Amino acid sequence: MHANSPCPVARSADLLGDRWALLVIRDAFDGITRFSDFQRSLGAARNILSDRLRRLADAGILQLQPASDGSAYQEYVLTAAGLELFPLLVALRQWGERHCFEAGEPHSQLIESGTRRPVPYMQPHGRNGEPLQATHTHVRKLKDAGGGA
Amino acid sequence: MHANSPCPVARSADLLGDRWALLVIRDAFDGITRFSDFQRSLGAARNILSDRLRRLADAGILQLQPASDGSAYQEYVLTAAGLELFPLLVALRQWGERHCFEAGEPHSQLIESGTRRPVPYMQPHGRNGEPLQATHTHVRKLKDAGGGA
Numbered sequence: 001m002h003a004n005s006p007c008p009v010a011r012s013a014d015l016l017g018d019r020w021a022l023l024v025i026r027d028a029f030d031g032i033t034r035f036s037d038f039q040r041s042l043g044a045a046r047n048i049l050s051d052r053l054r055r056l057a058d059a060g061i062l063q064l065q066p067a068s069d070g071s072a073y074q075e076y077v078l079t080a081a082g083l084e085l086f087p088l089l090v091a092l093r094q095w096g097e098r099h100c101f102e103a104g105e106p107h108s109q110l111i112e113s114g115t116r117r118p119v120p121y122m123q124p125h126g127r128n129g130e131p132l133q134a135t136h137t138h139v140r141k142l143k144d145a146g147g148g149a
Numbered sequence: 150m151h152a153n154s155p156c157p158v159a160r161s162a163d164l165l166g167d168r169w170a171l172l173v174i175r176d177a178f179d180g181i182t183r184f185s186d187f188q189r190s191l192g193a194a195r196n197i198l199s200d201r202l203r204r205l206a207d208a209g210i211l212q213l214q215p216a217s218d219g220s221a222y223q224e225y226v227l228t229a230a231g232l233e234l235f236p237l238l239v240a241l242r243q244w245g246e247r248h249c250f251e252a253g254e255p256h257s258q259l260i261e262s263g264t265r266r267p268v269p270y271m272q273p274h275g276r277n278g279e280p281l282q283a284t285h286t287h288v289r290k291l292k293d294a295g296g297g298a
Contacts, residue, residue, distance in 0.1 A: 007257050008245030009175045019166030026158045081248045086283040088240040090273045096157030099230045108156050109289045124239045124271045126261050134235040140258045
């Protein structure tokens, strides 16, 4: 829909602005590879799940490969481009932790394996290394862009 | 749908896993406040746009306030919780820049106003200050959680 937009957010949102797609990607980061395991984790209808897996494969986010155990199953694994969605997943998670849970309400946690402690809060930084707020940024649009940022 | 999930990604994705919601938030960061301006920017149907504005207001991401020019218009502005979506928007943008454009294809840019240079690449960091890859993290689930990360 926004495949020709000059705005990278619009193009990303076309692929990723879908709750099932985001949850498939979450599960892929979590090590899930098989259709039946995605289905069990997500409780999604077969047709929804196969549509999202196909779209993510078409977008170069997931790739199909033969099962690692030599069986006839196919496995869905993140491509290099898919692995670069890690910051997006961290941003979704950290915002959710702050704004979608009551104080003290338990939730799953993303743990830094080396220290066994939660992954620190992620935010953009400026060239001077300091955290950067949205108010200290602006979008430079293309001069001839027709609508959209 | 996932309002009771112990996974912060699932709760965030329920609110934010929608391309129109993401584009409304993008435009709000870009300074758009009025219904007609969102409509012009997004080209969304009125009913879709008003649904998304209402959902984002219900979720505490946008708030309605009287127009800053004293007119009878209402303005939609990001709340404090909405402003904390900046890392999510940066992640969407930076992934889109890398994976949704051909080499050399022009796109809008997020500029650090102080330096007039593009905002540096954002990624999670570990407690030692080094960039953190997904493979060096894991999700600690709740012991009694029924399904989902």
